[in-house]
Amino acid sequence: MPELPEVETIARQLRARGVEGREILSVKINWARTVEPLSAASFSKQVRGTIIDEISRVGKWMMFSLCSGKTILIHLRMAGSFSMEPGQHDRLVLKLSDGLTLHYRDTRKFGRWKLVDDPQEILCKLGPDALTRNFTQKYFRDAVGNRHRMIKPFILDQSIIAGLGNIYADEALWEAMIHPERLSDSLSAVECATLFKAIKHVLKVGVKNRGTSLGEGKTNYRDVEGETGENRAVVKAYGRSGQPCIRCETLLEKRTIAQRGTTFCPVCQSHR
Ligand SMILES: [Zn+2]
16 A cells, blocks of 8 residues: 555656646546546546646645646555556546646555645645654654554554554554554653654655565556565565564564554564
8 A cells, every 4th residue: 555655756756757837638537436526527627727736745645736726635545556658447547738648547446536625625634744844753752642542553543643554654663663552652752752763764765765565466556657666675574474573583473453464573572
């Protein structure tokens, strides 16, 4: 599932491909629910003829700011991706000016494109983006201390921190040597600071490596150029259950925590 580093990679590549500044000449919607609650006809009518001014990202949301004043907020959910080439699972196709066509692909059909007057309609529900200056150590310490929740679902909660999903949450907890079932308000000040730094670190490394692809299958993450991300080579916990911990060689365990498969080291992430 695309998380902050994957969405950031795609946004950067769309900018590098020159999508910004182009006019949307036509819209083809092959899976109408992609643009719900709008109908395909209403969505198309409102975006046709406008220019994509700017492409940006907040948390796991990608934003196309249009010169009409409206914004398209895109959430890739399980398997959404972009390509400049046509493909079997294209759900929405934007024909742009000067010969560029943008294909939105989604094997699982869960991704959504929301056309809104003001992006805050959706973004107001999010906590600070994990890689911005708004996500400060003080904010994190206060949020952790004020809640009595298991730390894994806590850091996955987009209303607290925007950007982390299952991969980078497991990585951050392994990095900080914190058990995923620890209660947030049981964390010491030092553990809290360590986890804060680990979250920023794993996400930055993820961006640098152009995201994490866990396999070669169709539902696995691919960037705009159709390449797999290189972060898999450096992943320490996620997807490594039964393999030795890189720090202490204990076999990593997998457990379902708050409905999410969670991989951790039972020794260096001990439950205290
Ligand atoms: Zn270990």
